Amino acid sequence: MKANEANLFKVINQPQQFIIPIYQRTYNWKEKQCEQLFKDILHISRDDKRSGHFIGSIVYFQESIYTSSTVPQRLVIDGQQRLATITLIIAALLQKIKEFKIDIQVSEQKLRNYYLFNIEEEDDLKYKLLLTKKDKQTLIDILEERTLDNTASRLLARNFNYFLSKINSDNIHHVLDGLQRLFIVDVALEYEKDNPQLIFESLNSTGLDLSCKFRRN
Numbered sequence: 001m002k003a004n005e006a007n008l009f010k011v012i013n014q015p016q017q018f019i020i021p022i023y024q025r026t027y028n029w030k031e032k033q034c035e036q037l038f039k040d041i042l043h044i045s046r047d048d049k050r051s052g053h054f055i056g057s058i059v060y061f062q063e064s065i066y067t068s069s070t071v072p073q074r075l076v077i078d079g080q081q082r083l084a085t086i087t088l089i090i091a092a093l094l095q096k097i098k099e100f101k102i103d104i105q106v107s108e109q110k111l112r113n114y115y116l117f118n119i120e121e122e123d124d125l126k127y128k129l130l131l132t133k134k135d136k137q138t139l140i141d142i143l144e145e146r147t148l149d150n151t152a153s154r155l156l157a158r159n160f161n162y163f164l165s166k167i168n169s170d171n172i173h174h175v176l177d178g179l180q181r182l183f184i185v186d187v188a189l190e191y192e193k194d195n196p197q198l199i200f201e202s203l204n205s206t207g208l209d210l211s212c213k214f215r216r217n
Contacts, residue, residue: 006186008055008086009179012128013114016072018060020080020132027135027156029081034159037085038166041178053178055082057185071118071125079184080131084139085159086179087129090115091142092163093175100169105176116143131156 037055044053058079062072076083094111097104106114113119117126124130131139138153148157167175 001190002186002188004186006184007052007180008182008184009115011058011184011186012086015118016074017118017125017128017130018058018074018076018080018083019130020076020135022132024077024080024132026133027081027084027131027153029085029155029159031159031162033081034085034162038089038163041089041182042171042174043178044181045174045178050181052181052183054183054185057187058083059187059189061189071121074188077189078187082184083129084131084135084156086182087116087139088142088156088160089163089175089179092160092167093172093179095145095164096167096172100172102169102172104173 040053040055044050056079058076060074060076060079062074090111094108094116097108097111116128118128119126127140127143129139130136134151135153135156138148138156141148141152142156142160148160
Protein backbone atom coordinates (compact mmCIF):
# COMPACT_ATOMS: atom_id res chain seq x y z
CA MET A 1 0.00 0.00 0.00
CA LYS A 2 1.11 3.51 -0.78
CA ALA A 3 -0.62 6.37 1.03
CA ASN A 4 0.27 10.01 0.50
CA GLU A 5 -1.21 13.40 1.13
CA ALA A 6 -1.84 14.81 -2.34
CA ASN A 7 -3.36 17.79 -4.09
CA LEU A 8 -6.55 16.49 -5.73
CA PHE A 9 -6.05 18.40 -8.98
CA LYS A 10 -2.54 16.99 -9.34
CA VAL A 11 -3.88 13.46 -8.86
CA ILE A 12 -6.65 13.90 -11.44
CA ASN A 13 -4.29 15.58 -13.90
CA GLN A 14 -2.27 12.41 -14.39
CA PRO A 15 -2.96 10.30 -17.51
CA GLN A 16 -5.19 7.67 -15.91
CA GLN A 17 -8.77 6.55 -15.52
CA PHE A 18 -10.69 5.98 -12.30
CA ILE A 19 -13.28 3.20 -12.65
CA ILE A 20 -16.10 2.46 -10.23
CA PRO A 21 -16.62 -1.33 -10.08
CA ILE A 22 -20.07 -2.75 -10.76
CA TYR A 23 -20.49 -3.98 -7.18
CA GLN A 24 -20.15 -0.46 -5.73
CA ARG A 25 -23.24 1.53 -4.86
CA THR A 26 -24.34 4.19 -7.34
CA TYR A 27 -23.81 7.91 -6.86
CA ASN A 28 -25.82 9.03 -3.84
CA TRP A 29 -24.76 12.50 -2.70
CA LYS A 30 -27.68 14.77 -1.88
CA GLU A 31 -27.84 18.55 -2.20
CA LYS A 32 -26.80 18.92 1.46
CA GLN A 33 -23.39 17.34 0.83
CA CYS A 34 -22.95 19.33 -2.40
CA GLU A 35 -23.82 22.56 -0.63
CA GLN A 36 -21.26 21.90 2.11
CA LEU A 37 -18.50 21.04 -0.38
CA PHE A 38 -19.25 24.15 -2.44
CA LYS A 39 -19.12 26.32 0.70
CA ASP A 40 -15.79 24.75 1.66
CA ILE A 41 -14.38 25.45 -1.81
CA LEU A 42 -15.39 29.12 -1.66
CA HIS A 43 -14.21 29.48 1.94
CA ILE A 44 -10.73 28.07 1.33
CA SER A 45 -10.26 30.35 -1.68
CA ARG A 46 -10.91 33.42 0.48
CA ASP A 47 -8.75 32.45 3.45
CA ASP A 48 -5.11 33.36 2.92
CA LYS A 49 -4.11 31.68 6.19
CA ARG A 50 -5.02 28.25 4.86
CA SER A 51 -3.15 26.60 2.04
CA GLY A 52 -5.58 23.75 1.54
CA HIS A 53 -8.68 21.85 2.62
CA PHE A 54 -8.77 18.10 3.24
CA ILE A 55 -11.83 16.32 1.80
CA GLY A 56 -11.05 12.68 2.63
CA SER A 57 -9.37 9.68 1.06
CA ILE A 58 -9.47 8.06 -2.36
CA VAL A 59 -8.62 4.37 -2.19
CA TYR A 60 -8.04 2.35 -5.34
CA PHE A 61 -6.31 -0.71 -6.73
CA GLN A 62 -3.50 -0.06 -9.17
CA GLU A 63 -3.17 -2.12 -12.30
CA SER A 64 -0.88 -5.10 -12.16
CA ILE A 65 2.58 -4.45 -13.59
CA TYR A 66 1.72 -7.14 -16.12
CA THR A 67 -1.31 -5.26 -17.43
CA SER A 68 -0.78 -3.52 -20.75
CA SER A 69 -2.91 -0.38 -21.13
CA THR A 70 -2.32 2.98 -22.77
CA VAL A 71 -4.05 4.63 -19.80
CA PRO A 72 -3.47 3.26 -16.29
CA GLN A 73 -6.82 2.27 -14.81
CA ARG A 74 -7.59 2.64 -11.10
CA LEU A 75 -10.37 0.53 -9.59
CA VAL A 76 -11.90 2.82 -6.94
CA ILE A 77 -13.12 1.14 -3.76
CA ASP A 78 -13.58 4.30 -1.68
CA GLY A 79 -13.99 7.91 -2.74
CA GLN A 80 -16.32 7.70 -5.74
CA GLN A 81 -18.75 10.25 -4.26
CA ARG A 82 -16.01 12.87 -3.94
CA LEU A 83 -14.52 12.10 -7.36
CA ALA A 84 -17.90 12.25 -9.08
CA THR A 85 -18.95 15.47 -7.34
CA ILE A 86 -15.68 17.23 -8.10
CA THR A 87 -16.09 16.14 -11.72
CA LEU A 88 -19.57 17.70 -11.77
CA ILE A 89 -18.19 20.97 -10.38
CA ILE A 90 -15.42 21.10 -12.98
CA ALA A 91 -17.93 20.36 -15.78
CA ALA A 92 -20.24 23.12 -14.49
CA LEU A 93 -17.31 25.51 -14.15
CA LEU A 94 -16.30 24.80 -17.73
CA GLN A 95 -19.78 25.63 -19.02
CA LYS A 96 -19.90 28.85 -16.99
CA ILE A 97 -16.51 30.00 -18.29
CA LYS A 98 -17.85 29.65 -21.82
CA GLU A 99 -21.16 31.32 -20.91
CA PHE A 100 -19.57 34.35 -19.24
CA LYS A 101 -16.60 34.54 -21.65
CA ILE A 102 -14.33 35.30 -18.70
CA ASP A 103 -10.54 35.08 -18.79
CA ILE A 104 -9.59 32.72 -16.02
CA GLN A 105 -6.39 31.24 -14.62
CA VAL A 106 -6.96 27.90 -16.35
CA SER A 107 -8.35 27.91 -19.88
CA GLU A 108 -11.39 25.94 -21.04
CA GLN A 109 -9.13 23.61 -23.00
CA LYS A 110 -6.89 22.88 -20.02
CA LEU A 111 -9.86 22.20 -17.74
CA ARG A 112 -11.17 19.66 -20.25
CA ASN A 113 -7.85 18.08 -21.12
CA TYR A 114 -6.31 18.00 -17.65
CA TYR A 115 -9.23 17.11 -15.41
CA LEU A 116 -12.09 15.59 -17.42
CA PHE A 117 -10.63 13.79 -20.46
CA ASN A 118 -7.68 11.72 -21.58
CA ILE A 119 -7.48 13.62 -24.84
CA GLU A 120 -5.41 11.11 -26.83
CA GLU A 121 -7.81 8.24 -26.15
CA GLU A 122 -11.05 7.06 -27.72
CA ASP A 123 -14.26 5.41 -26.55
CA ASP A 124 -14.49 4.89 -22.78
CA LEU A 125 -10.77 5.45 -22.22
CA LYS A 126 -11.17 9.13 -23.06
CA TYR A 127 -12.90 9.84 -19.74
CA LYS A 128 -10.98 10.39 -16.51
CA LEU A 129 -13.82 8.89 -14.48
CA LEU A 130 -16.20 6.06 -15.35
CA LEU A 131 -19.16 5.46 -13.06
CA THR A 132 -21.34 2.36 -13.03
CA LYS A 133 -24.81 1.42 -14.28
CA LYS A 134 -27.03 4.33 -15.33
CA ASP A 135 -24.65 6.81 -13.69
CA LYS A 136 -22.03 6.04 -16.33
CA GLN A 137 -24.04 7.32 -19.30
CA THR A 138 -25.38 10.32 -17.39
CA LEU A 139 -21.90 11.50 -16.47
CA ILE A 140 -20.69 10.99 -20.03
CA ASP A 141 -23.64 13.04 -21.31
CA ILE A 142 -22.76 15.83 -18.86
CA LEU A 143 -19.11 15.82 -19.92
CA GLU A 144 -20.09 15.85 -23.60
CA GLU A 145 -22.54 18.72 -22.84
CA ARG A 146 -25.56 16.82 -24.11
CA THR A 147 -29.08 17.64 -23.01
CA LEU A 148 -30.19 15.39 -20.15
CA ASP A 149 -33.60 13.77 -20.45
CA ASN A 150 -35.82 11.94 -17.97
CA THR A 151 -33.75 8.77 -18.29
CA ALA A 152 -30.74 10.46 -16.70
CA SER A 153 -29.50 9.51 -13.25
CA ARG A 154 -31.54 11.79 -10.99
CA LEU A 155 -28.92 12.74 -8.41
CA LEU A 156 -26.14 13.36 -10.93
CA ALA A 157 -28.42 15.56 -13.04
CA ARG A 158 -29.79 17.44 -10.05
CA ASN A 159 -26.39 18.09 -8.48
CA PHE A 160 -24.89 19.19 -11.79
CA ASN A 161 -27.72 21.70 -12.19
CA TYR A 162 -27.18 22.78 -8.58
CA PHE A 163 -23.56 23.69 -9.32
CA LEU A 164 -24.57 25.45 -12.53
CA SER A 165 -26.94 27.59 -10.47
CA LYS A 166 -24.29 28.42 -7.86
CA ILE A 167 -21.38 29.40 -10.12
CA ASN A 168 -21.63 32.99 -11.30
CA SER A 169 -19.42 35.73 -12.69
CA ASP A 170 -18.63 36.99 -9.18
CA ASN A 171 -17.42 33.71 -7.68
CA ILE A 172 -16.06 31.85 -10.70
CA HIS A 173 -12.43 32.72 -9.92
CA HIS A 174 -12.92 31.64 -6.30
CA VAL A 175 -14.40 28.31 -7.38
CA LEU A 176 -11.36 27.50 -9.49
CA ASP A 177 -8.93 28.65 -6.80
CA GLY A 178 -10.72 26.60 -4.15
CA LEU A 179 -10.74 23.49 -6.32
CA GLN A 180 -7.00 23.83 -6.79
CA ARG A 181 -6.50 23.80 -3.00
CA LEU A 182 -8.34 20.58 -2.19
CA PHE A 183 -6.26 17.78 -0.68
CA ILE A 184 -6.87 14.06 -0.26
CA VAL A 185 -5.13 11.02 1.12
CA ASP A 186 -4.22 9.13 -2.06
CA VAL A 187 -4.20 5.42 -1.17
CA ALA A 188 -2.93 3.02 -3.85
CA LEU A 189 -3.39 -0.69 -3.15
CA GLU A 190 -1.79 -3.68 -4.83
CA TYR A 191 -3.72 -6.73 -5.97
CA GLU A 192 -3.10 -9.88 -3.90
CA LYS A 193 -1.10 -7.89 -1.35
CA ASP A 194 -3.46 -5.44 0.35
CA ASN A 195 -6.71 -6.09 2.16
CA PRO A 196 -9.10 -3.18 1.51
CA GLN A 197 -11.16 -3.90 4.64
CA LEU A 198 -8.08 -3.54 6.84
CA ILE A 199 -7.22 -0.29 5.06
CA PHE A 200 -10.69 1.12 5.77
CA GLU A 201 -10.45 0.14 9.45
CA SER A 202 -7.01 1.73 9.74
CA LEU A 203 -8.13 4.99 8.14
CA ASN A 204 -11.27 5.17 10.25
CA SER A 205 -9.48 4.35 13.49
CA THR A 206 -7.21 7.40 13.19
CA GLY A 207 -10.08 9.68 14.14
CA LEU A 208 -8.91 12.11 11.48
CA ASP A 209 -11.35 14.99 11.12
CA LEU A 210 -12.43 15.16 7.49
CA SER A 211 -12.77 18.92 7.81
CA CYS A 212 -9.19 19.38 8.97
CA LYS A 213 -7.47 22.33 7.39
CA PHE A 214 -3.95 22.79 6.04
CA ARG A 215 -2.27 25.95 7.26
CA ARG A 216 0.78 27.72 5.99
CA ASN A 217 3.81 27.43 8.26
